[in-house]
Amino acid sequence: MSSPVASETLTVLVFSHRPEVREAITMAIGRRPAPDLGRIKFHETGAIADVLVALDAGEIDLCILDGEAQPTGGMGLSRQLKNEIDDCPPIVVTVRRRDDRWLATWSQADAVLVHPLDPLTAAETVADVLRRSRAGDLPAVRS
Template identity: 80%
Template sequence: MSSPDAHEPLNVLVFSHRAEVREAITMAVGRRPAPDLGRVRYVEAGGMAEVLRAMDGGTIDLAILDGEAQPTGGMGVSRQLKNEIDDCPPIIVTVRRRDDRWLATWSQADAVIVHPLDPLTSAETVADVLRRSRSGELPALRG
């Protein structure tokens, strides 16, 4: 995992089998989630092979995974990545219902954001997770 700073672009993996969900995530987070962080460069993945290839490349600073993705949901993907990748980048899972946030605990995600995605909350969550990752703190589940 690379170390983000305000001058280097951040590589954010966005996974969903649906292009419109990937677009909603990228639009909600934006190109610069906070002034103290670098600009975001999105790496989109529509399937597991793309997710694994991107994560194995070692250049992803953060992954945002669609909890409703098919056939493999983002929560299962999160759990797999957290258990299989040493020094796994932080992961945020999106969920459709606020009541599903508890599932993110099982998935070992670092944070959760709830649809419909609020741009302010989404950007703040991404910025918080990236800052905590940079400082070496384990992010507290939030969202």
């Protein structure tokens, strides 16, 4: 994969059954998480079927999944996507409790964010995962 280009638009899928959680995620990350990355276009959804359709279309650069989503949480969905989708885009999982970060290891997520989301940390984490993805260098989960 090539390096991200500052003029490139990147598509970030945000999944949660709760619109206010999706809004908190998009607001924390912002439209430009780092100067060396392109602008972010958010694809928000509350339905797993929509996640699968978007990933099958192959136009998602990063997924952010709410670990507390109902009825299926983002951690279980992350594990399913990583095991079932060839060339699965990187995944960031959000959790409510700092102690739940270990579950991201099980979920095979590439990174984890803890609510309440700190905008600086959220933007840096997303930018880092996007850069590592483009460089083909995504090691185990980091938080």
